[in-house]
Amino acid sequence: MTTFIQLIFSGLALGCGYALIALGFTIIYKASEVINFAQGEFLLVGTFIVAVAMFSWRVGFILALLIGIAATAVIGVVFERIVLQRMIGRPPFTIIMVTIGLDVLLLTVVTILVGGTPPAAPAPFDSLNAITVGEVKFGLNAIASMIVTALVCAALYAFLRFTRYGLAMRATAIDQEAALAMGINIRTVYALAWGIAGAIATIGGVFLSASSNNALFDVGLGQSALAAFPAIILGGLDSILGAVVGGITIGLVYMLTQGYESSGFLGTNFHLIAPYLVMIVVLLIRPYGLFGKRKVERI
Amino acid sequence: MSTPTPVASPAPASMPAHSGLFRSSRNRGLLLGGLIVLGVIFLFGGDGWVSVLNFTMVMAIAALGLNVLSGYAGQISLGIAFFMGVGAYTAGWLGGGKPLFPGDPSGLGLSFLIWLPASGIAAALIGALIGPTALRLKGFYLAIVTLALIFIGQYLFINLQSITGGTQGRYNFPTPGFGDFTFASPVPILGLEFTTNQWFFLLLLPLLALAALFVGNVARTRTGRAWQAVRDNEVAASIMGVNLFEAKMGAFILSSFLAGIAGALYASLTGIATPTTWNLLLSIQLIAAILIGGVASVWGSILGAAFVFAVPVALNTFSLLPQSASSTGVSGGDLSAIFYGLLIIVFLLFEPAGLVGLIRRLRTASQRFDARRKGGETAAAMASSEHETPLEVERMDLARQTGVSQLPDQ
Amino acid sequence: MSAISAASADRSGASSGEPLLTVRGITVRFAGVTALADVSFAVRPGELFAVIGPNGAGKTSLFNVLSRVYQPVAGSVSYDGRDLLRLKPHQIAGASIARTFQNLGQFPHTTVLDYLLLGRHSRMRSGVLLGGIYLGPARAEERENRDYCQRLMALLGLERYRDHPLGSLPFGLQKRADLARALAPRPRLLLLDEPVAGMSLEESQDLAAVLLDIKEQLGITQILVEHDMAMVMGIADRVLVLDFGRAIAEGVPADIQANPEVIKAYLGEEIADKPPAAGAVGVETNG
Numbered sequence: 003m004t005t006f007i008q009l010i011f012s013g014l015a016l017g018c019g020y021a022l023i024a025l026g027f028t029i030i031y032k033a034s035e036v037i038n039f040a041q042g043e044f045l046l047v048g049t050f051i052v053a054v055a056m057f058s059w060r061v062g063f064i065l066a067l068l069i070g071i072a073a074t075a076v077i078g079v080v081f082e083r084i085v086l087q088r089m090i091g092r093p094p095f096t097i098i099m100v101t102i103g104l105d106v107l108l109l110t111v112v113t114i115l116v117g118g119t120p121p122a123a124p125a126p127f128d129s130l131n132a133i134t135v136g137e138v139k140f141g142l143n144a145i146a147s148m149i150v151t152a153l154v155c156a157a158l159y160a161f162l163r164f165t166r167y168g169l170a171m172r173a174t175a176i177d178q179e180a181a182l183a184m185g186i187n188i189r190t191v192y193a194l195a196w197g198i199a200g201a202i203a204t205i206g207g208v209f210l211s212a213s214s215n216n217a218l219f220d221v222g223l224g225q226s227a228l229a230a231f232p233a234i235i236l237g238g239l240d241s242i243l244g245a246v247v248g249g250i251t252i253g254l255v256y257m258l259t260q261g262y263e264s265s266g267f268l269g270t271n272f273h274l275i276a277p278y279l280v281m282i283v284v285l286l287i288r289p290y291g292l293f294g295k296r297k298v299e300r301i
Numbered sequence: 302m303s304t305p306t307p308v309a310s311p312a313p314a315s316m317p318a319h320s321g322l323f324r325s326s327r328n329r330g331l332l333l334g335g336l337i338v339l340g341v342i343f344l345f346g347g348d349g350w351v352s353v354l355n356f357t358m359v360m361a362i363a364a365l366g367l368n369v370l371s372g373y374a375g376q377i378s379l380g381i382a383f384f385m386g387v388g389a390y391t392a393g394w395l396g397g398g399k400p401l402f403p404g405d406p407s408g409l410g411l412s413f414l415i416w417l418p419a420s421g422i423a424a425a426l427i428g429a430l431i432g433p434t435a436l437r438l439k440g441f442y443l444a445i446v447t448l449a450l451i452f453i454g455q456y457l458f459i460n461l462q463s464i465t466g467g468t469q470g471r472y473n474f475p476t477p478g479f480g481d482f483t484f485a486s487p488v489p490i491l492g493l494e495f496t497t498n499q500w501f502f503l504l505l506l507p508l509l510a511l512a513a514l515f516v517g518n519v520a521r522t523r524t525g526r527a528w529q530a531v532r533d534n535e536v537a538a539s540i541m542g543v544n545l546f547e548a549k550m551g552a553f554i555l556s557s558f559l560a561g562i563a564g565a566l567y568a569s570l571t572g573i574a575t576p577t578t579w580n581l582l583l584s585i586q587l588i589a590a591i592l593i594g595g596v597a598s599v600w601g602s603i604l605g606a607a608f609v610f611a612v613p614v615a616l617n618t619f620s621l622l623p624q625s626a627s628s629t630g631v632s633g634g635d636l637s638a639i640f641y642g643l644l645i646i647v648f649l650l651f652e653p654a655g656l657v658g659l660i661r662r663l664r665t666a667s668q669r670f671d672a673r674r675k676g677g678e679t680a681a682a683m684a685s686s687e688h689e690t691p692l693e694v695e696r697m698d699l700a701r702q703t704g705v706s707q708l709p710d711q
Numbered sequence: 712m713s714a715i716s717a718a719s720a721d722r723s724g725a726s727s728g729e730p731l732l733t734v735r736g737i738t739v740r741f742a743g744v745t746a747l748a749d750v751s752f753a754v755r756p757g758e759l760f761a762v763i764g765p766n767g768a769g770k771t772s773l774f775n776v777l778s779r780v781y782q783p784v785a786g787s788v789s790y791d792g793r794d795l796l797r798l799k800p801h802q803i804a805g806a807s808i809a810r811t812f813q814n815l816g817q818f819p820h821t822t823v824l825d826y827l828l829l830g831r832h833s834r835m836r837s838g839v840l841l842g843g844i845y846l847g848p849a850r851a852e853e854r855e856n857r858d859y860c861q862r863l864m865a866l867l868g869l870e871r872y873r874d875h876p877l878g879s880l881p882f883g884l885q886k887r888a889d890l891a892r893a894l895a896p897r898p899r900l901l902l903l904d905e906p907v908a909g910m911s912l913e914e915s916q917d918l919a920a921v922l923l924d925i926k927e928q929l930g931i932t933q934i935l936v937e938h939d940m941a942m943v944m945g946i947a948d949r950v951l952v953l954d955f956g957r958a959i960a961e962g963v964p965a966d967i968q969a970n971p972e973v974i975k976a977y978l979g980e981e982i983a984d985k986p987p988a989a990g991a992v993g994v995e996t997n998g
Binding site for chain 1: 371377434437438440441444448453456459460581585589592638639641642643644645646649650
Binding site: 523527537543 | 778780799800801803804805809810812817818820821825828829830832833835836837838839841842843844845849852853892896
């Protein structure tokens with residue numbers, strides 16, 4: 003029983019990390035219909051910068067986090083301005099490929115900068131700090147992760163619902179041309195979307211890394227963030243609620259399978275593919291995800 | 302049909318294939334030149350360079366496979382590395398001999414003429430199995446499912462230890478050979494002594510040529526046209542009579558077949574494979590290869606493979622890397638990854654038709670230049686009306702446009 | 712225009728006998744909109760049948776049903792004695808039905824020749840294996856079909872543009888190439904989706920003449936969706952008028968032109984009821 007609760011807890015924490023990744027992804031897609039394969043590496047870059055800020059520049063966690071957020075937001079906006087602006091109207095395949103190119107670029111740059119000596123993983127608390135109830139450990143980092151995710155979701159919701167720019171973003175997501183006709187500055191909306199996505203990526207990356215209990219910064223963070231794709235698909239590409247539901251579901255699936263797989267017959271590392279299997283099953287029934295909408299092709 | 306009225310410009314009785322590989326004497330000349338260069342490297346380049354060429358040729362076969370699926374038929378796939386792995390392990394299992402050390406899986410010792418085709422067929426069969434489910438999806442969803450293939454593949458490869466050797470890998474792969482003669486322990490033939498790598502070269506070149514010819518032929522006949530129609534607009538294509546399922550499945554199966562062959566050759570060449578060999582990065586490298594070389598193009602696949610796989614080695618060998626880089630432990634591999642990450646972006650921004658498109662542009666531009674020089678106005682006018690096709694239309698953007706056609710701006 | 716009228720002078724009794732296409736009670740609904748409601752009509756073999764109506768009347772939806780892209784919620788379509796609704800989109804080509812497209816941006820990089828050969832897809836057979844080997848059946852098939860397409864291009868004045876990508880052609884030529892592509896498999900029934908949209912007067916007249924040639928020399932049955940009233944009335948044997956998804960009139964052009972329902976649909980109620988008096992001011996027009 004305690005194992006089960008422990009696994010559920012870890013699953014939720016992990017799921018929050020995935021939810022944040024999926025959120026960032028969804029924001030970009032909703033605003034500009036771009037599928038950003040590089041979202042995982044935004045995480046990586048952001049987390050790396052936070053790590054550097056914390057350990058090389060000796061800055062406190064919160065400030066380091068803010069610096070990381072600012073940096074990835076800037077990278078996102080710059081990429082959007084320099085590259086994506088010129089690819090408006092190109093077919094989806096091309097745009098996916100461009101973001102894959104960015105993904106490779108970011109990954110390699112960070113790998114080179116890290117070199118042979120990775121910094122410690124940035125985290126608000128020491129990874130051993132936990133609240134222990136009976137035999138179940140509720141790690142402080144994990145708790146922080148969940149709280150922050152909830153805060154981010156709330157903030158995002160408030161932003162989209164109650165602010166001018168949030169409204170503009172929602173309008174653009176529904177119908178770009180109509181939004182343009184209403185005088186909404188699409189370029190600003192795009193930049194905003196990428197900036198927000200970059201910011202969320204850093205937050206997600208830091209907490210993902212923290213809840214994974216790695217002592218050192220892991221260059222594979224971006225790749226492990228690939229597990230967020232099943233979350234994204236589960237939630238449908240363009241639904242905020244879906245992103246969160248998807249993320250948490252996948253986190254739970256991952257942890258539960260990892261926890262119980264030592265019972266042998268499923269072999270090693272089944273938990274790595276469990277999210278993908280769930281995703282495939284969902285796609286078989288609903289090819290556009292649980293919350294997604296059908297696309298119409300015109301002739 | 303009513304009898305055709307005579308037209309101003311008589312057309313030849315049967316016209317050449319539209320992008321027939323070696324139609325013009327200029328193309329033939331280039332091909333000859335290329336072969337000569339290859340011959341020189343083969344004879345005098347040293348084993349290192351021959352080995353690089355071999356590796357490139359194997360990757361070119363894989364790139365051809367990827368182009369069939371994603372370039373011509375427009376189905377995004379990140380999963381090609383998986384099919385290569387299937388081919389490799391099939392080859393190992395069927396053709397491998399005795400294990401090289403404890404834990405290394407054994408093989409059935411079957412002949413080259415069995416294990417090579419079988420590796421392609423095994424991959425194709427798996428493609429046929431997965432196809433109907435996967436190809437129902439489009440765009441991003443298809444991409445992620447093929448991504449899932451990579452991870453599921455690695456999981457399977459780790460766990461099927463009796464064939465793959467698990468995480469420690471498999472070293473027991475066959476080398477090509479006929480009867481008693483194998484590439485691993487070559488004997489002089491007709492008094493000529495070749496190294497193992499040189500024998501591989503002599504095998505891989507015709508295999509690549511065969512694959513290239515085959516794909517090129519399919520591309521310029523009924524099936525190739527159907528694939529490109531599916532890529533550009535599925536619904537319109539189906540109204541014109543193209544059976545979407547058959548078309549996509551055909552592309553998927555051929556693509557998997559070629560990937561399997563390439564995987565088998567790769568394993569045979571390098572002599573080792575671990576589950577991580579068949580990873581996402583390999584798929585991405587191949588995607589980069591077709592994007593840089595030229596999507597939906599046979600030459601593009603070959604050029605792209607050369608670019609992505611041979612250039613980094615060249616950089617390393619000739620120490621073209623800046624000294625400071627190596628002191629931070631940067632490998633040629635890392636720098637080349639940045640290099641082609643950047644190149645993907647640059648090419649997609651400015652030359653979506655890849656190197657092949659670039660070459661075409663330069664050629665047309667130089668033809669116009671020649672014409673102007675030679676004959677003044679009339680010739681220039683003729684040249685430019687001959688190639689009335691504005692240069693910008695040469696760009697081969699992939700996939701579906703949904704609406705009014707737009708000429709991309711120059 | 713006179714040339715067209717003269718040529719179509721004897722068209723009223725184009726043919727008689729069993730209809731080639733019988734549409735009964737077709738209803739199409741999606742996303743809360745009823746695109747077609749209980750539409751019925753019949754087209755005789757060899758006829759040039761036009762479907763007209765204001766924008767949004769459901770003409771393209773009708774075509775999409777006939778090309779099997781849409782599935783109607785009610786009704787039946789009988790083609791050549793068979794149930795057309797059982798066919799999937801890619802099977803209509805096999806049933807000798809061809810369709811032109813309204814939007815032509817789908818294949819900008821395909822050359823005219825390749826586009827026509829694509830039209831021959833249902834009449835050719837080589838697949839991956841035969842195509843890859845090429846020598847033998849595939850090569851013979853290619854040669855034969857290229858010759859055929861060359862003659863088809865010559866017929867429609869496209870031979871100059873054989874190797875030009877469609878996207879590089881002016882709009883009128885693209886339309887002509889699309890028509891050639893639709894004719895390539897020698898269909899029995901040709902569905903023409905706004906064939907003269909965007910064309911100049913001269914180009915429309917040329918195309919109208921071509922359609923009449925298709926009817927008279929090739930005997931192909933044509934169903935035409937169009938906005939260009941003059942052209943339609945000039946060449947059609949019979950006309951169906953749609954408005955808001957319903958069929959409001961069917962008959963020969965002369966009758967349709969005089970039909971008050973039709974006038975009402977196009978011009979609005981007030982004008983239909985009160986023919987405008989010369990110099991009248993303050994006649995209300997509907998928005």
